[in-house]
Every structure is written in structure tokens, then in C-alpha cells.
Amino acid sequence: MRADRPSVAIVGATGAAGGTLVRVLAERAFPAAELHLYASPRSAGRLVATHLGDLEVRALTEDALRGTDIVFFAAGAATSRRHAPRVAGAGGVAVDKSSAFRMDPTVPLVVPEVNAATLGMHHGIVANPNCVAIPLSIVLAPLDREHGLRHVTVATYQAATGAGRGLAGELEAQARDAAAGAAPTAAVYPHVLVGNVVPGGWTMEGADTEEEVKVVAETRRVLDRADLRMSVTTVRVPVAVGHSAAVWVELDNPVDPDDVRALLATSPGILVVDDPVRQRYPTPRDVAGTDDVQVGRIRRDAGRDNGIALFFSADNLRKGAATNAVQVAELVLARQ
Amino acid sequence: MRADRPSVAIVGATGAAGGTLVRVLAERAFPAAELHLYASPRSAGRLVATHLGDLEVRALTEDALRGTDIVFFAAGAATSRRHAPRVAGAGGVAVDKSSAFRMDPTVPLVVPEVNAATLGMHHGIVANPNCVAIPLSIVLAPLDREHGLRHVTVATYQAATGAGRGLAGELEAQARDAAAGAAPTAAVYPHVLVGNVVPGGWTMEGADTEEEVKVVAETRRVLDRADLRMSVTTVRVPVAVGHSAAVWVELDNPVDPDDVRALLATSPGILVVDDPVRQRYPTPRDVAGTDDVQVGRIRRDAGRDNGIALFFSADNLRKGAATNAVQVAELVLARQ
Numbered sequence: 001m002r003a004d005r006p007s008v009a010i011v012g013a014t015g016a017a018g019g020t021l022v023r024v025l026a027e028r029a030f031p032a033a034e035l036h037l038y039a040s041p042r043s044a045g046r047l048v049a050t051h052l053g054d055l056e057v058r059a060l061t062e063d064a065l066r067g068t069d070i071v072f073f074a075a076g077a078a079t080s081r082r083h084a085p086r087v088a089g090a091g092g093v094a095v096d097k098s099s100a101f102r103m104d105p106t107v108p109l110v111v112p113e114v115n116a117a118t119l120g121m122h123h124g125i126v127a128n129p130n131c132v133a134i135p136l137s138i139v140l141a142p143l144d145r146e147h148g149l150r151h152v153t154v155a156t157y158q159a160a161t162g163a164g165r166g167l168a169g170e171l172e173a174q175a176r177d178a179a180a181g182a183a184p185t186a187a188v189y190p191h192v193l194v195g196n197v198v199p200g201g202w203t204m205e206g207a208d209t210e211e212e213v214k215v216v217a218e219t220r221r222v223l224d225r226a227d228l229r230m231s232v233t234t235v236r237v238p239v240a241v242g243h244s245a246a247v248w249v250e251l252d253n254p255v256d257p258d259d260v261r262a263l264l265a266t267s268p269g270i271l272v273v274d275d276p277v278r279q280r281y282p283t284p285r286d287v288a289g290t291d292d293v294q295v296g297r298i299r300r301d302a303g304r305d306n307g308i309a310l311f312f313s314a315d316n317l318r319k320g321a322a323t324n325a326v327q328v329a330e331l332v333l334a335r336q
Numbered sequence: 337m338r339a340d341r342p343s344v345a346i347v348g349a350t351g352a353a354g355g356t357l358v359r360v361l362a363e364r365a366f367p368a369a370e371l372h373l374y375a376s377p378r379s380a381g382r383l384v385a386t387h388l389g390d391l392e393v394r395a396l397t398e399d400a401l402r403g404t405d406i407v408f409f410a411a412g413a414a415t416s417r418r419h420a421p422r423v424a425g426a427g428g429v430a431v432d433k434s435s436a437f438r439m440d441p442t443v444p445l446v447v448p449e450v451n452a453a454t455l456g457m458h459h460g461i462v463a464n465p466n467c468v469a470i471p472l473s474i475v476l477a478p479l480d481r482e483h484g485l486r487h488v489t490v491a492t493y494q495a496a497t498g499a500g501r502g503l504a505g506e507l508e509a510q511a512r513d514a515a516a517g518a519a520p521t522a523a524v525y526p527h528v529l530v531g532n533v534v535p536g537g538w539t540m541e542g543a544d545t546e547e548e549v550k551v552v553a554e555t556r557r558v559l560d561r562a563d564l565r566m567s568v569t570t571v572r573v574p575v576a577v578g579h580s581a582a583v584w585v586e587l588d589n590p591v592d593p594d595d596v597r598a599l600l601a602t603s604p605g606i607l608v609v610d611d612p613v614r615q616r617y618p619t620p621r622d623v624a625g626t627d628d629v630q631v632g633r634i635r636r637d638a639g640r641d642n643g644i645a646l647f648f649s650a651d652n653l654r655k656g657a658a659t660n661a662v663q664v665a666e667l668v669l670a671r672q
Contacts, residue, residue: 151639155491155582157533157571179515190615197493197573197580197620199633199647204613207593207635216638231639233582233647235493237533238574244533246491246569257543277540279526284533297535299543302552303487303567311535311569 001069001091003336005033008329009068011083012075013037013048013057016161016168017097020322021072026051028326031333038064039075066090070329073098074321088124093332095325101127102218109221112327113269114141119331126328131162131320132211132234132243133218135293138319139247139312142267143260144223148252150306153231154215157244159284160193160236162316163201167193171238198236209234242284243320244313251306260308261298269319274298282313290315291323337405337427339672341369344665345404347419348411349373349384349393352497352504353433356658357408362387364662367669374400375411402426406665409434410657424460429668431661437463438554445557448663449605450477455667462664467498467656468547468570468579469554471629474655475583475648478603479596480559484588486642489567490551493580495620496529496572498652499537503529507574534572545570578620579656580649587642596644597634605655610634618649626651627659 008030012018018039025032035052038060046057058064060083065071071087073080077100084094084101101107108118109127114137119126129137136154143149160171166188174184174194186192190201202209211234220228265272271292273282282294293314301307314320344366348354354375361368371388377395384391394400396419401407407423409416413436420430420437437443444454445463450473455462465473472490479485496507502524510520510530522528526537538545547570556564601608609618610632618630629650637643650656 153489153567153584153639155569157493157573175511176515179512191619192621195575195621197575197578197649198617199580199582199619200612200615200617207612207633209612229639231489231584231637231643231645233491233584233633233645235580235582235647237493239531239533242533244535244571246535246571248489248567248569276536276543276545279536281534281536283527283535285528285531297543297569301567303489303565307567309567309569311571313533 001093001336002033003333005031006069006333007034007067008032009036009038009065009071011038011060011071011073011079014039014043014046015074016165017317017321018074020317021074021325022048022050024318024322024326030326030329036068065092068092070095070332072325072329084125092124093122094125095128095329095332096125097128097321097325099130099214101125102129103221109218110328111137111222111324112331113138114222115224116331119328119335126332128321128324128328129218129222130211130214131316132156132158132215132245133222134320134324135243135312135314136215136219136245136247137222138269138293139264139295139310140219140249141223142263143249143251144225146263147255149225149228149249150252151229151250153248154233155246156234157237157239158234159239159242159316161241162243163189163236168240171240193236193238196238199233201236202234239284241288241315241317242313243316244282244284244311246311248301248304248307248309250304251308254306255308257299257308264295264298269293270295272296282311284313287313288315289318291319293319337672338369339669341367342405342669343370343403344368345372345374345401345407347374347396347407347409347415350375350379350382351410352501353653353657354410356653357410357661358384358386360654360658360662366662366665372404401428404428406431406668408661408665420461428460429458430461431464431665431668432461433464433657433661435466435550437461438465439557445554446664447473447558447660448667449474450558451560452667455664455671462668464657464660464664465554465558466547466550467652468492468494468551468581469558470656470660471579471648471650472551472555472581472583473558474605474629475600475631475646476555476585477559478599479585479587480561482599483591485561485564485585486588487565487586489584491582492570493573493575494570495575495578495652497577498579499525499572504576507576529572529574532574535569537572538570575620577624577651577653578649579652580618580620580647582647584637584640584643584645586640587644590642591644593635593644600631600634605629606631608632618647620649623649624651625654627655629655
């Protein structure tokens with residue numbers, strides 16, 4: 001691999017996360033010698049503006065990725081399962097945003113602010129966690145390191161783009177219909193999302209949503225705390241961009257909320273926004289377009305011994321997806 | 337008081353809860369001999385359609401309520417503090433939706449499905465809990481009675497109408513602006529609510545929102561469980577009508593989720609909607625306009641011993657406000 005000028009490809013370049021990936025690569029001046037964009041045949045031929053000029057999107061073929069140094073996978077898990085091993089086999093590195101390899105013990109699951117060291121074990125595939133597990137891990141890691149996590153409860157408020165462009169477009173159309181006095185309708189999603197709150201929409205794994213299972217398993221893996229007890233409920237809200245969560249943690253010892261605030265304020269990837277008397281706290285509207293996880297409403301949880309409550313928001317397309325993947329790729333290059 | 341044909345007044349008749357009160361009185365054919373509508377001087381003169389014909393809204397004066405049998409207070413706490421004792425002093429009953437008397441030990445705080453018996457102690461004022469505490473108490477009461485509550489965690493998803501007509505109208509205007517491609521603006525509320533999630537907007541009491549303090553204190557009082565440990569985070573979402581909450585409970589003993597489902601399905605005021613594989617669970621859009629608390633996503637909380645997780649939605653203007661108040665008034669009449 002030419003670490004100074006790698007060849008780069010994005011698989012799923014026309015999706016919500018893939019489009020953000022194109023922008024984040026440009027913003028961070030990622031040193032790509034060349035950039036190839038792949039998507040489904042339906043999107044082939046489309047032109048996309050990148051930091052290397054307007055590029056044509058191509059349909060992914062069996063041999064397309066052979067010889068590419070860094071391949072970002074932002075399509076479905078099936079696509080990653082099929083193509084990522086070929087990239088690795090040919091000496092490249094697959095940076096995978098799908099769920100395909102996240103729980104594979106031979107593949108590192110990396111949030112650079114938390115467990116960059118695990119990248120050393122990679123064999124050509126690096127997995128990125130789910131868009132809730134990434135910001136959650138960033139917030140929990142310093143708390144676990146300094147104070148010991150005993151239990152974590154999470155209620156999410158997740159944006160439409162977390163489910164891809166389909167739901168995001170449907171939410172926009174519903175908002176237009178509702179504003180015009182027409183009845184909004186649902187097609188790609190089981191419920192009308194505008195003006196609603198939906199505690200589902202995911203595939204179920206037993207009584208839990210697939211999302212709840214992922215958040216628990218992936219957060220434990222990133223924190224290297226397989227034993228961590230977690231209670232998670234995932235909920236979709238009518239927001240375009242920005243996942244939020246109400247979080248309660250129980251720690252090994254009593255900790256002053258001011259100390260938690262100070263700890264998080266000096267932890268990587270976190271911006272503390274916490275002055276609720278002046279109505280300052282994280283919101284998805286404020287965090288959209290930024291890379292930090294914003295944390296606020298940090299306070300004692302009077303209901304629990306050693307309990308702290310907080311609320312966070314993070315851009316699910318950036319830190320929850322594209323930015324994390326580009327950071328991973330930067331680390332991969334730095335290690336060459 | 338003429339229990340068969342009482343004279344009735346609504347204070348705050350033009351507000352979000354007051355307007356719903358007019359409708360619920362009609363739906364339940366409340367046996368009012370006469371109905372008087374009061375509001376701020378700004379709304380005086382307006383005509384409102386009621387089940388006793390179109391009535392003119394009048395400005396509330398010092399003597400207006402003298403001799404009225406049942407007075408519903410759906411204005412601010414200051415109005416209730418000033419006028420409710422006069423109603424009681426003149427032999428009438430004030431059914432108060434404000435927070436003025438909720439924690440007054442001489443005033444019953446009543447959710448008919450839970451603690452109707454406490455109504456016996458009233459001295460002319462009956463308080464109604466907050467619009468989150470009402471549905472929460474309805475869900476928790478059977479669990480506490482049958483299995484013993486040890487701890488409750490609640491993350492709310494609260495509708496704009498819970499903050500009154502001002503925010504509800506602002507959300508509608510923001511939705512129209514956003515759909516038209518214009519930047520939505522906030523005036524009555526500290527943040528743009530459309531396309532957003534706001535973990536604040538309430539007055540703060542220390543590090544907690546006033547709403548969080550109310551939910552904890554009032555739920556404890558309704559359940560008669562002053563010792564109940566609770567962890568609550570309140571959040572506003574861009575929904576017109578319908579408060580929802582993700583809830584986790586810890587019970588005295590292990591309980592099968594199927595038993596919880598069966599218990600709640602036979603408890604008053606609850607409709608279990610729980611088939612997530614078929615994407616059936618409570619949502620505010622489904623519950624708006626109805627009186628039951630809808631409960632779903634009932635499952636084992638793997639993160640806690642004896643833990644159960646669930647999700648509920650309830651119409652904040654009906655069961656969370658107007659319907660509860662009318663039920664209370666019906667009980668008051670039945671006891672005469």
C-alpha cells in the first residue's frame with residue numbers, strides 16, 4: 001500500500017452515509033491518489049462532486065476493488081461480506097461501516113477515541129460500530145476508565161437518516177404533506193414518522209430490536225467490557241440528522257457531577273454543552289454537521305447509589321459513520 | 337351541590353387542555369345543568385361550541401365562580417391558587433389540573449384507576465397529576481401491587497401540546513416553514529422544535545427540570561410509595577399530541593414478561609399493543625384522541641435482575657389532562 005498516496009474506493013457512495021463519506025474525505029484532505037465510487041447498478045452513471053473532481057458512480061463488479069488500497073464499505077452487510085475479504089486478500093484494507101464483521105473476534109471494532117490500539121490486530125478488515133454505539137462508547141469510555149461502570153441504561157432518540165436515504169426522503173415528503181394539510185403516508189417504513197415517535201421499525205431479535213442487540217454487544221466490545229450490564233431501548237424520532245440518548249450510569253463509587261463534567265470536557269471526541277438554566281444542552285439540530293459528541297444534562301441520578309444521568313447528541317452520518325471510518329483509515333495509513 | 341345537575345365552569349377554557357375538556361364533557365355526556373367558560377381577558381367574547389350550545393368565553397372575575405358546583409381549573413397554578421380555595425369555601429369542588437395543590441397533603445392527588453379512594457379526604461379541591469405522572473402511575477400501579485416496585489427509570493418523549501397552545505402553534509408554523517424551505521424560528525420556546533429533540537425547555541430545579549421533579553414526586557404520591565426510587569429524564573419531541581416514555585422497572589421478584597403483559601391487559605385504563613414483529617407498539621399518532629394508556633415493547637430487561645422494560649404512549653390532553661379531570665368530577669358527583 002502506498003501510505004502517502006493510497007488508492008481509495010467507496011462502496012455505497014450514493015447512500016446517506018456514503019455521501020457524507022465523500023464530504024468528510026474532502027474536509028480532512030484525505031491523501032487519496034485516486035477515488036472510485038461504487039453503488040448499485042441503479043445509481044451507476046451518476047456524477048458525484050468529490051475533492052478529486054466530479055466522479056462517475058459505477059456498479060460494483062467482482063473485480064472492481066482488486067488492487068485498491070483502502071475501501072470504505074457503506075452499503076449493506078451482504079455487500080461487505082462478499083467483497084471485503086477480497087479487498088483484504090489482495091493486500092488492501094476494508095473499512096467497513098456495515099454490521100457484517102462487527103462481532104467477528106478476528107476483526108477489530110474501532111472507535112479511535114476509545115480503542116485505537118486494537119487496530120493492530122487487523123487482517124485487512126476493520127469494522128466500525130453502529131451509529132449509536134460509537135457516540136455511546138466515546139461517552140462511556142472515560143467514565144469506565146476513571147470510575148468503573150457497573151450498569152448503563154440508554155433510551156435513544158434516533159434520526160431518520162440512521163435508517164438510510166429511504167426513510168429520510170419519506171420523512172421529508174411526510175412533512176411536506178402534513179404542512180399542506182394532506183395526510184402523510186408511509187411506504188418504506190411501517191409507520192408515519194412525521195409528528196410521531198416509533199419504538200420499533202427494526203427487525204426483531206426475540207423481544208429486542210436488532211438495534212438494541214447491536215448497541216449492547218458493540219458497546220461492550222469497544223469498551224472491552226463483555227460483562228457490562230446494559231438496559232437499552234431504541235426509538236426513532238422525526239429528526240433528519242442527529243442521534244440522541246438519555247443515559248444513566250452507575251459507577252463503582254460516588255462521583256460528583258462536576259467531576260464527571262470536567263472529565264468528559266477533557267476527553268477526546270466530546271464537547272460538553274451543559275448550562276440548562278440558560279437552556280443549553282445537546283440537541284440534534286445543534287450537533288448536525290459537527291464531529292463531536294455533545295454531552296449535557298450531567299447530574300446526579302438521585303434514584304441510584306453512585307448514579308449519574310446525562311444526555312448526548314451526535315451526528316449519526318458523521319461521527320456515527322463517515323468521520324469514524326475516515327479516522328480509522330487515517331490510523332491505518334499512519335501505521336504503514 | 338345538585339349532584340344530578342351540577343353547575344359547571346371551566347377556567348382556562350381556550351387553552352389546549354381546556355379545549356379538550358369541553359370536548360370530553362360532551363363525549364361523556366357530563367350532566368351539567370349549566371356550563372360557564374372563563375379565560376384571560378384576551379380571549380373574552382370568543383364563542384365556543386359545547387354540548388350545551390355555543391357559549392361565550394368570559395374573563396374571570398373575583399366573584400365569577402361563587403356558587404358553581406364543579407369548577408375545572410385548566411389555567412396556570414397562580415390562577416388555581418387564587419380561585420380554587422374560593423370555590424371550595426363556597427361549597428363547590430375545584431378539580432385542578434395545575435400544579436398548585438398537587439403536593440399539598442390536605443388535597444388528594446387523584447388518578448381514578450389508581451387511587452380513587454383518596455378522593456374521600458377532599459375539602460373542596462382535588463388535584464390532578466402532571467400529564468406524564470398520570471399514565472406512568474396507571475402503568476406502575478398494577479406492577480407495584482402485584483410484584484413490588486424497587487426502582488423505576490423513565491425517559492420521556494413529550495408532545496408540544498404538553499407545553500400549551502403556544503408551543504403547539506409554534507411547532508406547526510415551524511413545520512410549514514421547514515416544508516417551504518424556509519428556516520424555522522423559535523419565539524415562545526428556547527429551541528426550534530421541528531426536526532429536533534430538546535432535553536429541556538422547562539424551568540430548572542437545581543440540576544433537574546421542573547418536569548422531572550414533578551414526575552417523581554407526583555408518581556410517588558399517587559402510588560403512595562414515598563420511598564420509591566426513580567430516575568427520570570424529560571425530553572420534548574416534535575409531536576403535536578401524545579406523550580410517550582421508555583420505562584424500566586425492577587421488581588421484588590423475577591416476573592415473566594408474559595405475566596406482565598397479562599396483568600397490564602386486565603388493568604384499568606390500559607390497552608396493551610405489543611406485537612413488535614408485526615411492528616405493533618404504542619405511538620403518539622395511534623394514541624392521540626383516545627383515553628387508554630397504550631403499553632407495548634414489554635420484555636425482560638436483561639441488564640437487571642427482576643427487570644422489565646416497556647414503552648407507553650398516552651394522549652396528554654385527554655387521559656393526561658381532560659379525561660382524568662372529568663373522571664374525577666364524575667367520582668365527586670357519585671359520592672354526593
